[in-house]
Amino acid sequence: DTGVSQDPRHKITKRGQNVTFRCDPISEHNRLYWYRQTLGQGPEFLTYFQNEAQLEKSRLLSDRFSAERPKGSFSTLEIQRTEQGDSAMYLCASSPSGRGRSGANVLTFGAGSRLTVL
Amino acid sequence: AQTVTQSQPEMSVQEAETVTLSCTYDTSENNYYLFWYKQPPSRQMILVIRQEAYKQQNATENRFSVNFQKAAKSFSLKISDSQLGDTAMYFCAFTTLETNSGYALNFGKGTSLLVTP
Numbered sequence: 349d350t351g352v353s354q355d356p357r358h359k360i361t362k363r364g365q366n367v368t369f370r371c372d373p374i375s376e377h378n379r380l381y382w383y384r385q386t387l388g389q390g391p392e393f394l395t396y397f398q399n400e401a402q403l404e405k406s407r408l409l410s411d412r413f414s415a416e417r418p419k420g421s422f423s424t425l426e427i428q429r430t431e432q433g434d435s436a437m438y439l440c441a442s443s444p445s446g447r448g449r450s451g452a453n454v455l456t457f458g459a460g461s462r463l464t465v466l
Numbered sequence: 467a468q469t470v471t472q473s474q475p476e477m478s479v480q481e482a483e484t485v486t487l488s489c490t491y492d493t494s495e496n497n498y499y500l501f502w503y504k505q506p507p508s509r510q511m512i513l514v515i516r517q518e519a520y521k522q523q524n525a526t527e528n529r530f531s532v533n534f535q536k537a538a539k540s541f542s543l544k545i546s547d548s549q550l551g552d553t554a555m556y557f558c559a560f561t562t563l564e565t566n567s568g569y570a571l572n573f574g575k576g577t578s579l580l581v582t583p
Contacts, residue, residue, distance in 0.1 A: 351510075352510075379568050379569070381568065381570055388575070388576075389575055389576075390470075390557050390559075390573030390574050390575050390576050391511075391557070391571075391573050392573075393567065393570045393571070393572075396566075396567045396568045396570055398568060403566050403567070403568070404565075404566045404567040404568070404570070439511070443568070443569060452564070452568075452569060453499050453516075453561055453564075453569035454501075454513055454516060455513075455569070455571060456513075457503075457510050457511040457512070458510060459509065459510040460510065
């Protein structure tokens with residue numbers, strides 16, 4: 349396993365278009381997280397999946413954003429009707445099951461998908 | 467709300483020297499975990515070191531060590547014998563025991579570290 353993979357690495361789109369990002373976590377990890385990172389800021393939590401269940405969504409995740417993890421493996425993050433303010437790096441991370449002391453709280457990040465909205 | 471503050475936006479250090487990055491956090495929880503992550507330019511974020519709040523002993527990983535002061539809510543990272551490859555953005559992060567967000571991390575704004583020859 350080569351870690352967390354994200355695709356595409358870069359996406360340039362025009363305002364109003366829809367975009368979709370894909371994340372393939374480490375295969376044995378059942379926890380998956382999406383974050384958004386803007387220039388000069390730390391990553392901000394967007395949403396969390398445990399297996400296929402989306403258990404938490406941040407208030408940052410407006411109704412134009414939707415995330416899925418249909419089979420508890422890969423996940424997609426779709427942004428509809430993109431706005432210039434959506435320009436950011438979208439990070440995916442995964443972690444194993446179990447409790448914190450077992451390492452479940454150690455997130456492995458992908459390289460991110462950079463979105464530029466013109 | 468739990469917040470993480472990194473008060474040093476940028477730092478520089480010469481190769482082979484030692485540098486300390488600061489981090490403070492605010493929480494009402496007693497049990498939690500603290501992390502330092504490194505994000506090299508245009509590369510993915512990787513874990514540098516982890517500290518469990520219930521452990522009094524400071525964590526160390528080779529050249530990286532932390533100074534964890536629970537009462538002061540302070541969690542600084544010391545990098546010894548700095549190397550050019552340590553040039554990166556460093557993020558301090560915090561999480562509590564598992565919640566509906568799993569172990570979602572709260573990040574600081576980061577400190578950009580430049581190691582010079």
